[in-house]
Amino acid sequence: DFSYILGHELVELAGKDRRLCAITAAMAEGTGLQEFASAWPKRFFDVGIAEGHAVAMAAGMAKQGMVPVFAVYSTFLQRGFDMLLHDVALQGLHVVLAVDRAGLVGSDGPTHHGCQDVGYLTQIPGMTVLCPACFEELKAMLRAAIDMAGPVAVRYPRGGEGRRYPAWTGEAASVLRQGKDVTLVSYGTLMDEILAATELLAEQSVSAEAIKLHRIAPLDVGVVAESVRRTGRLLVLEDCNENGSVGQQLAAALAKAGIAPKAVVLQNLKHAFAPQGTVSQLRKLLALDARSVAGQVQEMP
Numbered sequence: 001d002f003s004y005i006l007g008h009e010l011v012e013l014a015g016k017d018r019r020l021c022a023i024t025a026a027m028a029e030g031t032g033l034q035e036f037a038s039a040w041p042k043r044f045f046d047v048g049i050a051e052g053h054a055v056a057m058a059a060g061m062a063k064q065g066m067v068p069v070f071a072v073y074s075t076f077l078q079r080g081f082d083m084l085l086h087d088v089a090l091q092g093l094h095v096v097l098a099v100d101r102a103g104l105v106g107s108d109g110p111t112h113h114g115c116q117d118v119g120y121l122t123q124i125p126g127m128t129v130l131c132p133a134c135f136e137e138l139k140a141m142l143r144a145a146i147d148m149a150g151p152v153a154v155r156y157p158r159g160g161e162g163r164r165y166p167a168w169t170g171e172a173a174s175v176l177r178q179g180k181d182v183t184l185v186s187y188g189t190l191m192d193e194i195l196a197a198t199e200l201l202a203e204q205s206v207s208a209e210a211i212k213l214h215r216i217a218p219l220d221v222g223v224v225a226e227s228v229r230r231t232g233r234l235l236v237l238e239d240c241n242e243n244g245s246v247g248q249q250l251a252a253a254l255a256k257a258g259i260a261p262k263a264v265v266l267q268n269l270k271h272a273f274a275p276q277g278t279v280s281q282l283r284k285l286l287a288l289d290a291r292s293v294a295g296q297v298q299e300m301p
Contacts, residue, residue, distance in 0.1 A: 001032075001159050002132075002159065003030065003158070006098050006156070007032030007071075010036050013143065013146060019065060019066050019067045020067045020069065021061065021069070022045070022071060023054050023070040023071070024044075024072070025054045027071075027072070028046055030073070032071070051077060054070050054072065055080035056080075059083065059087035059091070059093050060087075062093040062095050068095055069096040069146070070095065070096070071100060073100050074100065074101050074102045074103075074114025074115075075113060078116055081120055088151050089124045089125060094148070096152050097151070098142070099114070099153050099155035100158070102131075104282050104283065106280075106281075106282065107278065110273050113274045114155075115239060116241065117155060117240075118240040118244065118246060119240060119245065121153050121217065122249070124151070126150045127217050128152045128153070128215065129152075129215065129216045129217040130214065131215070132154065133188050133191050133192075134162075134163065136164065136165075141154050141214075156188070157279075162189055172214060172219075173212065173214060173220060173224065174212055174214065174223065175211055176195065176211070179207040180231060181206050181233065182201075182297050182300065183233060183234045184209065184210050184235050185224055185246075186213070187238075190238065190239060190288065191210070193290045194210050194212075197293035197294045206297060206298070208297065211223055211224055211227060216246050219246065219250070219253070221254070221257075224250055224254075225257055225259055228261050229259060233263045234250070234261050235300075236265070237267045238266075239269065239286075239288055240269060242269070242270050247267075247268060251266070262300070267288065268288075269286060274286065
């Protein structure tokens, strides 16, 4: 799964870079860091259930020239928000956040869904946020994150991959499927639903363009803006709350650029917490699945 891939990749990268170290907050097994702890015990740090301390510690290590990777569940990273702002971002320190269990998680209940990190991470000045949708993308983005400057978050879901995507070469966004009637945008594994929706819409003679955001901060709206100018319609699919969502940011950027689509749909959790359920069940319940996306498009003016 994504957690195992993260841990295994870090072991290899640590063998090439003596500065790299890993931090966890009492979740070495859950975040896939057990292999790292065994391979590089002197560069592995478990701070216990103290996420804020983990972020502050990572800032101190970065200040001393280390490259700390803090692997943490999305839902617990918010405990370190103050430290992310003042100890890391304000000083422009190079701390890598491996944000595990991003988005809908399933199984562990409402407390473990990672639906808030998009809103607060993307508002932090200088923060880069990368969103892999498959294992190979996670590897590529982790390697890129370690080589970047400043704070970087790589957010990925729990469990295994669905579709496999073309090799990522550093672009902020890319068009995965050409279309002329509507622009569909998402990131992470929700792109699986977007691509499935384009196939459903094609059966109804609706030509949908699918855009994958590889990076949601800093947000580059160029590819989306070019597409919406042609299609005149936009739907953004996210498993986070609407306030502070990427969809809101895109809509604002389009308005600022003088682009006025005929229709804009922000398909997300609105202003509510996600309940208990499997990811598949919740996507259907919350209208985040392919059929719901296709249905929303068919209702657009």
